[in-house]
Amino acid sequence: MSQFRCLGAVIVLLALGCSSAWTQGQRAIRIVNPLPPGGAADIAGRLLAEQIGRMQGVSVVVENKPGAGTIIGTEAVWRAAADGNILLLTANAFVINRIVRKINYDPLGFEPVCLLVRAPHVLTVNSAAPYHTFADYIAAARAQPGVLTNGSVGPASAQHISLEMLKRGANVDVRFIPFNGNAPAVNALLGGHVTSVIVNYPEVAEHVKGGKLRALATTLRERIDEIPDVPTVAESGLAEFQSETWIGLVAPPKTPRAVVAQLASWTEAALQVPEVNAKLRGAGLLPGGPCGADFAAYLRKQHDDYDSIIRAANIKVE
DSSP states (O other): OHHHHHHHHHHHHHHHHHHHHHHHHOOEEEEEEOSOTTSHHHHHHHHHHHHHHHHHSOEEEEEEOOOTTTHHHHHHHHTSOSSSSEEEEEOTHHHHHHHHSOOSSOGGGSEEEEEEEEEEEEEEEETTSSOOSHHHHHHHHHHSTTTSEEEEEOSSSHHHHHHHHHHHHHTOOOEEEEESSHHHHHHHHHTTSSSEEEEEGGGTHHHHHTTSEEEEEESSSSOOTTSTTSOBTTTTTOTTOOOEEEEEEEEOTTOOHHHHHHHHHHHHHHHTSHHHHHHHHHTTOEEOOOBHHHHHHHHHHHHHHHHHHHHHHTOOOO
């Protein structure tokens, strides 16, 4: 038994030695963002890169590699060297693609670093609409099955799945209208072409504050600080409801555990810097979340929850 303990101690010391060597020799880290520039992943990734670079004295750059619903960038990192020099920004599509598309990698096989930020979804209508509360909207949907419409990016996006969760939870029939992005969906709502949207709060914040749109409910368990008077869906009658857009950071498979732990430590420290925290919250993003094994469990639960909803709603991607 003592031999096994000694062997375990040697392995730990070797891992720590590898981590130290990696840190001392580290000169550049490349973070691949498989989404287009300008979104929540870009905001979080670039703030994180800048702060880690400042705090740790290393060069950290973000490279956008969008395409095929995040598959191109994700597969590139899957095949990359597991040396801690390349990382991947992930979002909900990271696990959703495993369910709805044919892919050449396993998202649950990456090494999880940390969950970086979450962004609540908001059920929003035009300010000219007769729905002033979540209850008004649900009552109208029940009275007119299939008449009310909801737009968002999709199909099989986090926002589309959020709608399907809402429909099942409230037992209503609202037609999903897919768009190429959430911004076009919001423009359609402003023009009165759809009844409602479910999108990330930052994408409607300006119009809600300006009075053009009305937020009826948010989808996290806690209310959004910027719109404290808007209740959550859970508060409004669907007690177990929660959905969100999230952004995380993972490393290629078989990246040494000590290196992943070092990256997680750097990430947590960067997100706790008041200036970084404030900038993220100002963009409607809630910073911080589980790292390492806890983040792995989070990803597994996200995958399993999405799998259940997608199969129940028979969501297909062409």
